[in-house]
Amino acid sequence: MTDHSRHDDAGLSAIISERRRLINLAYRLLGSVSEAEDVVQETYARWYAMSRAQRDAIESPGAWLSKVAGRICLDMLGSARARRERYVGEWIPEPVPEPGQWVSGRVGTAPPDPADRITLDESVSMAFLVVLDAMTPAERVALVLHDVFRYPFAEIAEITGRTPAACRQLASSARRRIRDAGPPAAPAARQAGIVRDFKEALAAGDVGALVGLLDPGATLTVDGGGLASATLHPIEGGERIARYCAGIAVRSRGLTLLLERTVNGQPGLVAQYGGVTSTVYAFEIADGRIKHIWAVRNPEKLRSWGVD
Numbered sequence: 355m356t357d358h359s360r361h362d363d364a365g366l367s368a369i370i371s372e373r374r375r376l377i378n379l380a381y382r383l384l385g386s387v388s389e390a391e392d393v394v395q396e397t398y399a400r401w402y403a404m405s406r407a408q409r410d411a412i413e414s415p416g417a418w419l420s421k422v423a424g425r426i427c428l429d430m431l432g433s434a435r436a437r438r439e440r441y442v443g444e445w446i447p448e449p450v451p452e453p454g455q456w457v458s459g460r461v462g463t464a465p466p467d468p469a470d471r472i473t474l475d476e477s478v479s480m481a482f483l484v485v486l487d488a489m490t491p492a493e494r495v496a497l498v499l500h501d502v503f504r505y506p507f508a509e510i511a512e513i514t515g516r517t518p519a520a521c522r523q524l525a526s527s528a529r530r531r532i533r534d535a536g537p538p539a540a541p542a543a544r545q546a547g548i549v550r551d552f553k554e555a556l557a558a559g560d561v562g563a564l565v566g567l568l569d570p571g572a573t574l575t576v577d578g579g580g581l582a583s584a585t586l587h588p589i590e591g592g593e594r595i596a597r598y599c600a601g602i603a604v605r606s607r608g609l610t611l612l613l614e615r616t617v618n619g620q621p622g623l624v625a626q627y628g629g630v631t632s633t634v635y636a637f638e639i640a641d642g643r644i645k646h647i648w649a650v651r652n653p654e655k656l657r658s659w660g661v662d
Contacts, residue, residue: 369401372416374471375503376423381472382498383427384434385447385483387658393430397423417509424495424513431491442580444588446648447483448655449634450474452616474619476539477502480636480648483618485535489528496521497528537640539620545639546614546621552637552644553612553623556603561596568592569643574599579652582632595647624659631659 376397380390397419401409412418438445450472472478486494492514499505499513507518514521539545548567555563574595578584589595610632615624617636625633634656638646650656
C-alpha cells in the first residue's frame, strides 16, 4: 500500500468515526432519529461534494462536519414550527430505546450500525427534550452545543451567525428555562419502582392506586400524529389521567402486553399489541409522584423499537 493510500484510509476512518457524535448531536437538536439520520447523510454528502484539494485544506474535518451539521439542524428547527402547525394533535420527541432493544429506524433497511445508536444520558430524557423543544432554535443550539457537547462559544457563533457573547446569553437563557421547568428527576431506582407500581395499578384497573401515584397537577400528553388514536390535547389532573388510563387498560385487557423498558435512558413502559410496539410511555417523576406522562403512539416514531 502506498503512503497516499494509507493517508486516504486514515482520512476516511477519521471522517466515519465522527458519525456517532453527529447522530447524537442532531438527535438532541431535533428530537427525531430519522431527521438526525437525514442531517448526517446531508453533512457527509457536502463533505464528499468538495474536491480532494478542498477537503485536504480543512484543518479539522471533525469540526467542519459538526459546524455543517449544526447549521443544517438550525435551518430545520427554523422550519419545524410551520410543520408542527400541520401536525395532527400533540408533537412529542421520538423516543429511543436502550442499545439492546434498538432496531433499524428505516423500514426495510439492515440492522443499524452501533454508530447510529443514541448515547443515553440526562440530555436525552424526555423531560429535557420537551423543554428544549419549547426554546427558540438559537437557544436550543447554544445550550446543546455548549453544555452537552462542550463546544466553545466562538464555534457556536460561527454556526448561528451571532457573536460569542450573544451565544453565551442564549445558553444562559436556555439554562433558566431548564431550571424553571421543575425539580431534578428522582434517582433511577426510585423512578423504576414508581413506574412498576403504575404498571401494576394499570393492569388491575385500580383508579385509586393510580391517583396515589400521580401528582394532582400531572399532565398526560399523547402523540398519535393522525396515524394512531390519541387525544388531541393534553389531559390535566391526576384523577382525570387515572380514569382515562384505567379505561384504556380495561378495553385492551388481554390484547396488549405492558413491558418495563428504558425509554430515553430512564424507566418507562412499552405497550405491545400482537408483539409489535404500539405505545411508548416516558415519565417525569419528582417528589415521589408522576408529574408528566408522554405516550408516543405515532408508528413513524416507533421504528427503532424491537419486537418481542
